[in-house]
Amino acid sequence: MRTVLRTVNRVLLGLLGLVLLALGGSVLAVGLGAPAPSWWIHHGRRDVLLSAAERTRWRDAGWWWPAVLAALAVLVLLALWWLVAVLRRRRLAEVLVDTGDGEGALLRGRALESAVAQDAGGMDGVERADVALTGRRSAPAARVRLLLAPHVAPATALHRLTTGALAHARDSAGLASLPAEVRLKGVRHQAERVG
Template sequence: MGGTLRSVNRVLLGLAGALLLALGLAVLVAGFDLPRHLNFSMPSGWPWTAPDDALLTDGERTRWRSESWWWPAVIAVLSLLVLLLLWWLLAQLRRRRLGEVLVDTGDGEGALLRGSAMENVLEAEASGLPGVDGAAVRLTGRRTAPQAVMGLRLEAHAAPGPVLGRLTKEALEHARSSAALEKLPAEVRLRTVKHRPERVL
């Protein structure tokens, strides 16, 4: 997902940049009346060559309004554009999941470890700590410098301090050393298990 999102970002940014660059150059050429001052001509059919020219004439702007398909087509295109922009925005706001971690094998080559495998190991070890009822782990960052985003459900009696201490010294340290990483920073979110009250007769 991360690689696909990066590719989509590059394509969208490239298209947006090219479109804005072309529009900016067209504005400069027409606004400063460069064809007349520099004695060159624009391609035939170019709609905007002088400061007083309109990009679209009144006839061109109102040409299709009388057609029954015009407004549904406009609304459909704009709706699709809004949905695509919302999807892209939400994809940017969501933190990317790391697909693989580069492990230093000591031979100069390295090996790739699946991010999901490392997440599963961290989840299992964190869930087994005293006072922890369950854990969820997501790796983010780069494959050479991963970061862990962890959510822990604590038992009602558990103290956060000791749990975080053991998590750092055991689960995170084991994962860091097994992947031969210099460091493995983690963001830990804690919540307590809420038990439903029971009536005592």
């Protein structure tokens, strides 16, 4: 599902970019003196965006221009929000592994996340483990969520995680450190009424 959404997002971004590029290029070309096509909304470089009749058409309605400007401001804010959401990466795609030869190698972030999650999920009393890598590829950090069984003490689970799964991942990737933010949650079990 994520692959489909990513593909749709890229196609929409590409189409929107092509439309904006065509419009902007056309406006620039006409403004620089190129002949305007017959279907173009302006007829030459001296033509204005809004004529006097178009500007004064809604003069009696005092709400018109503030409403237009507010709608344009909302569109600009939505476009900026979309741009930030597209550019911001929630997960680290790859980790730079020190191979000792000065060049290094790249390890897929999802593979390291999966290995840490599997290692942490195999600990006693851990019902489920979710791991996400953040930060830079040369200095990754982990966000770990553990769902604990009722009989496990949180301090014990945290100690096992840091000395087990996180230490294994740090050592196997050749990292100097692997800071982690760990969130622990306990499983709620319903008590059965006897008698």
